[in-house]
């Protein structure tokens with residue numbers, strides 16, 4: 001099954017997990033980059049990112065090329081922001097909904113505390129599905145590197161094979 005991992009990462013945790021999963025299952029990677037970068041420091045980081053997530057914004061993305069018709073599965077990866085999935089993923093879903101609806105859809109979320117279940121539920125609603133083929137939650141996999149998280153990522157890869 002050919003998989004495209006579509007992800008956004010502000011501080012590298014989702015990127016870390018996305019790369020490990022891509023290696024583990026032999027998937028391609030598509031990193032979404034908003035035209036206007038989100039602040040990545042201090043209070044501004046939480047204020048602007050949190051507000052954008054709560055408002056359900058769809059920020060414009062830098063151009064990317066991906067032939068979605070070449071993939072059987074889309075695996076979304078995102079950091080949890082204010083118990084929501086991150087806005088660049090919202091943009092991608094809105095731009096490609098008809099193309100992704102007939103594919104297998106899976107997702108993973110990275111968080112530091114809580115809210116991932118709500119965020120995953122909101123993404124399911126945005127895509128219009130009741131369940132993901134597979135889903136996983138990782139705790140700051142890059143910042144808090146641990147054997148357990150790496151094992152969890154490996155277990156997720158086995159579910160996706």
Ligand SMILES: Cc1cc2nc3c(=O)[nH]c(=O)nc-3n(C[C@H](O)[C@H](O)[C@H](O)COP(=O)(O)O)c2cc1C
Pocket residue numbers: 008009010011012013014015045046047048049050078079080081082083084110111112113114115116139140141
């Ligand atoms: C704007 C903002 C809001 C966040 N909201 C949450 C949250 O609701 N729950 C949580 O557990 N972590 C929250 N976090 C922490 C990130 O989800 C977490 O550190 C994640 O691993 C970061 O992934 P990244 O390095 O790929 O950006 C938030 C971070 C930011 C910047």
